Amino acid sequence: MATQARRLPLPTLAGRLPGYVMPAIAFLLVALLVVWLGVNLYKTPSEFYGLFLIGLTNGAIYGLVALGYSLVYGILELINFAHGDVFMLGGMLVATMVSSFGLAGDSGAFLWAMILFMLVIVMAFCAVINTTIELVAYRRLRHAPRLAPLITAIGMSFILQNVGLVWKGARPTSVDSILPRGEVFSIGGVAYTWDKMIVLLFTVPVLVVLVLLVQRTRQGKAMRATAQDRDASAMMGINVNRTISFTFFIAGALAGAAGLLYALYITNIRYDEGFRLGLIAFTAAVVGGIGNLPGAVLGGLLIAMIESFNNGLGWATPGSDWTQSIIFGLLIIILVFRPEGLLGEQTPEGG
Amino acid sequence: MQIPLLPAERRAEFDAGLRHRAIRGGIAVVAGIVLVTIFSGFTVSLIVAALVALALYAVPWDLLRFGRFVVPAAAIILAILYPYYRDDLFQIPLFGVFPSTDTAVTMTIFIMMAIGLNIVVGYAGLLDLGYVAFYAMGAYTAAWFATPHFSEYGTHHIGSVGVSPESPGFHVSIWLVVLMAGLFTAIVGVIIGLPTLRLRGDYLAIVTLGFGEIMPQIARNGDDLFGTGFNLTNGAQGINPIDPPGFGNAISSATGLPSDYLSFNADFLGKELGNIEVFYWTALALLLFTVFCSVRLRDSRLGRAWVAIREDETAAAAMGVPLMRTKTWAYAAGAFFGGIAGAYYASFKGAVFPDDFFFNISVFILCMVILGGMGNVWGVIVGGGFLAYLNQEGLGNIGAEINETFGTNIDVPLYQFGIFGVILVLVMLFKPEGLIPSARRKAEFQEGVSDEPLYDVQR
Numbered sequence: 184m185a186t187q188a189r190r191l192p193l194p195t196l197a198g199r200l201p202g203y204v205m206p207a208i209a210f211l212l213v214a215l216l217v218v219w220l221g222v223n224l225y226k227t228p229s230e231f232y233g234l235f236l237i238g239l240t241n242g243a244i245y246g247l248v249a250l251g252y253s254l255v256y257g258i259l260e261l262i263n264f265a266h267g268d269v270f271m272l273g274g275m276l277v278a279t280m281v282s283s284f285g286l287a288g289d290s291g292a293f294l295w296a297m298i299l300f301m302l303v304i305v306m307a308f309c310a311v312i313n314t315t316i317e318l319v320a321y322r323r324l325r326h327a328p329r330l331a332p333l334i335t336a337i338g339m340s341f342i343l344q345n346v347g348l349v350w351k352g353a354r355p356t357s358v359d360s361i362l363p364r365g366e367v368f369s370i371g372g373v374a375y376t377w378d379k380m381i382v383l384l385f386t387v388p389v390l391v392v393l394v395l396l397v398q399r400t401r402q403g404k405a406m407r408a409t410a411q412d413r414d415a416s417a418m419m420g421i422n423v424n425r426t427i428s429f430t431f432f433i434a435g436a437l438a439g440a441a442g443l444l445y446a447l448y449i450t451n452i453r454y455d456e457g458f459r460l461g462l463i464a465f466t467a468a469v470v471g472g473i474g475n476l477p478g479a480v481l482g483g484l485l486i487a488m489i490e491s492f493n494n495g496l497g498w499a500t501p502g503s504d505w506t507q508s509i510i511f512g513l514l515i516i517i518l519v520f521r522p523e524g525l526l527g528e529q530t531p532e533g534g
Numbered sequence: 535m536q537i538p539l540l541p542a543e544r545r546a547e548f549d550a551g552l553r554h555r556a557i558r559g560g561i562a563v564v565a566g567i568v569l570v571t572i573f574s575g576f577t578v579s580l581i582v583a584a585l586v587a588l589a590l591y592a593v594p595w596d597l598l599r600f601g602r603f604v605v606p607a608a609a610i611i612l613a614i615l616y617p618y619y620r621d622d623l624f625q626i627p628l629f630g631v632f633p634s635t636d637t638a639v640t641m642t643i644f645i646m647m648a649i650g651l652n653i654v655v656g657y658a659g660l661l662d663l664g665y666v667a668f669y670a671m672g673a674y675t676a677a678w679f680a681t682p683h684f685s686e687y688g689t690h691h692i693g694s695v696g697v698s699p700e701s702p703g704f705h706v707s708i709w710l711v712v713l714m715a716g717l718f719t720a721i722v723g724v725i726i727g728l729p730t731l732r733l734r735g736d737y738l739a740i741v742t743l744g745f746g747e748i749m750p751q752i753a754r755n756g757d758d759l760f761g762t763g764f765n766l767t768n769g770a771q772g773i774n775p776i777d778p779p780g781f782g783n784a785i786s787s788a789t790g791l792p793s794d795y796l797s798f799n800a801d802f803l804g805k806e807l808g809n810i811e812v813f814y815w816t817a818l819a820l821l822l823f824t825v826f827c828s829v830r831l832r833d834s835r836l837g838r839a840w841v842a843i844r845e846d847e848t849a850a851a852a853m854g855v856p857l858m859r860t861k862t863w864a865y866a867a868g869a870f871f872g873g874i875a876g877a878y879y880a881s882f883k884g885a886v887f888p889d890d891f892f893f894n895i896s897v898f899i900l901c902m903v904i905l906g907g908m909g910n911v912w913g914v915i916v917g918g919g920f921l922a923y924l925n926q927e928g929l930g931n932i933g934a935e936i937n938e939t940f941g942t943n944i945d946v947p948l949y950q951f952g953i954f955g956v957i958l959v960l961v962m963l964f965k966p967e968g969l970i971p972s973a974r975r976k977a978e979f980q981e982g983v984s985d986e987p988l989y990d991v992q993r
Contacts, residue, residue, distance in 0.1 A: 345952025
């Protein structure tokens with residue numbers, strides 16, 4: 184959804200170096216990565232497959248959250264810091280529902296119906312929260328300096344975290360494990376279990392529907408127009424406020440879906456988890472190219488793979504102590520050398 | 535009656551101002567006295583405090599010659615004397631007693647950091663969400679050069695006080711360490727700034743946030759850096775004990791300044807002074823230095839360049855302001871004061887722990903700047919002092935008060951960051967220029983500025 188207006192070339196840091204330096208460095212990095220993965224695959228194949236499957240599943244969840252960041256950034260050029268915390272509240276609602284519906288131990292059609300029901304509820308819940316945040320904290324600041332909404336976003340994030348803290352306390356809330364954990368198929372002796380599969384089964388249709396929504400529907404056209412030029416789209420008769428609210432609604436619903444999957448798959452949730460995961464998902468959105476929907480999912484998968492491999496692999500691996508540093512280091516490198524992301528177009532922020 | 539130092543032609547203005555402000559100030563002061571008397575009881579200190587406040591507010595000092603120095607001078611004197619009269623002060627309703635001198639040290643140090651961040655955020659308009667990194671680096675500089683931490687690299691003493699000469703490791707005088715920390719963080723600020731300051735707005739914020747997240751992780755895992763066995767930060771245990779500041783025996787016997795802060799004990803002007811008081815006055819001196827530098831920087835050519843960039847980067851660039859160099863200087867200056875404050879705070883606490891340097895602290899300091907008023911040093915001092923007080927003592931006191939009154943059992947300090955979040959949102963929505971704004975910043979927030987990025991042809 185990146186804006187398509189004509190832009191002058193950006194004087195990035197990369198632009199100052201001779202043309203062959205950047206591709207060479209990138210190639211070297213990718214080659215090192217491939218060697219590292221290859222050696223690990225050769226040494227411990229079963230661990231490698233297991234970590235790959237974990238990364239794939241986490242990547243789907245990160246991708247869902249990243250989509251929300253990407254949508255909102257595309258239309259308002261605002262980092263909605265509170266997005267991760269909306270996700271966290273969704274997860275907490277799921278934890279509450281699972282225990283109050285007494286779903287532990289259920290199976291079959293009833294369980295699936297209940298999960299779908301919870302999905303609708305939690306999506307609506309998060310969508311309403313997100314739309315309310317926009318209404319309360321961002322709408323008034325649309326013409327203020329861009330620092331202002333960013334600061335309220337941080338403030339809202341802290342407020343939501345404390346809502347979670349009041350609601351569930353400082354200790355992690357455990358969610359009853361209700362997803363079936365049987366084997367679907369196995370590669371290299373590692374079982375691909377149903378709970379992982381379900382996460383993907385939810386994510387893929389959501390992504391397809393979202394892309395169709397943005398590219399094929401009238402509302403999607405309004406979103407793209409608003410992202411490109413708010414004033415011009417207002418003049419063309421697009422209700423800009425409603426379009427922005429709608430975007431926040433969709434983003435919130437995605438966060439809700441991610442919250443449900445996370446709560447059911449990881450089976451516990453903590454009040455500050457949303458912020459941490461939000462930062463990772465934002466990194467994913469930036470890596471993929473912010474404002475670019477498939478890019479967000481690609482970034483989510485990439486980040487989750489890096490996280491999973493780094494946490495689990497044995498050979499020449501920094502280990503889980505450094506995961507966050509690696510992710511943020513990647514974020515910084517991407518922002519400095521390729522601010523438009525892997526799939527994105529150039530944005531003015533990179534100047 | 536001729537008022538000294540008042541030009542005769544401004545007499546009428548002076549009288550009108552005095553009358554107007556005396557009425558307003560008088561009403562406020564009487565209301566305050568009544569309120570405090572009802573809720574916390576009456577003491578003589580209340581009347582004295584009210585009279586001092588009234589005298590400072592009601593007289594239009596600005597109209598007098600040298601008058602603009604009166605209020606700052608009075609504030610400095612009141613701050614210096616604070617340990618002497620603190621015990622006799624009245625209780626504030628809801629907030630309870632005035633902050634202890636111990637808390638006042640922390641408040642002063644956090645105000646310094648807030649002023650440092652204000653240079654970056656307030657003057658230059660660059661949102662820095664990783665300021666805690668500079669604080670951490672300052673603190674760790676103290677932890678490297680004033681502890682037995684690097685004991686395997688021999689024993690080096692340079693002007694150290696309060697430690698035995700046999701103590702291994704580096705022991706540099708805290709005054710030097712503070713300076714080193716400032717320079718070190720400034721250099722790191724430049725190194726971080728050079729590649730990242732090309733980014734704008736949100737992207738810069740997120741990159742600084744990234745640095746702010748990486749830094750505590752390095753501190754936490756630095757006991758075995760990248761598997762080399764090199765112990766840089768001693769991991770989660772942190773590093774202690776950090777040497778206290780002091781002037782050494784030679785200077786001490788010549789001037790009476792404390793030779794070593796921790797063991798200092800003296801009787802001065804009818805009050806027994808311990809180490810807390812000298813820590814407080816030193817922090818105050820550092821704060822005055824910071825404020826002085828900050829104000830002078832603001833009015834310098836560089837400071838005006840910062841404001842120009844903040845208001846309109848395109849126009850500033852067109853007028854010949856070198857964007858990168860100016861922004862990098864803002865970063866370096868902000869980092870410098872963060873480093874000084876960090877090193878001094880580490881010496882005051884006697885230890886550093888990686889858990890002190892989380893993202894929350896960055897937001898906490900940012901909150902101080904925003905609450906007080908971005909770009910205005912005086913506002914930042916008030917905002918910083920107030921929030922640091924809330925964090926240290928205030929919220930605990932308020933919580934105790936609420937629980938006592940309503941019979942509840944709420945752990946108010948647990949929700950401090952929620953409370954700071956509410957402050958951030960409310961201030962941004964209703965008074966984005968802060969409590970005590972600079973006139974210029976206020977105009978920007980109310981009229982809006984052209985914040986459109988350079989190289990962007992669309993509106």
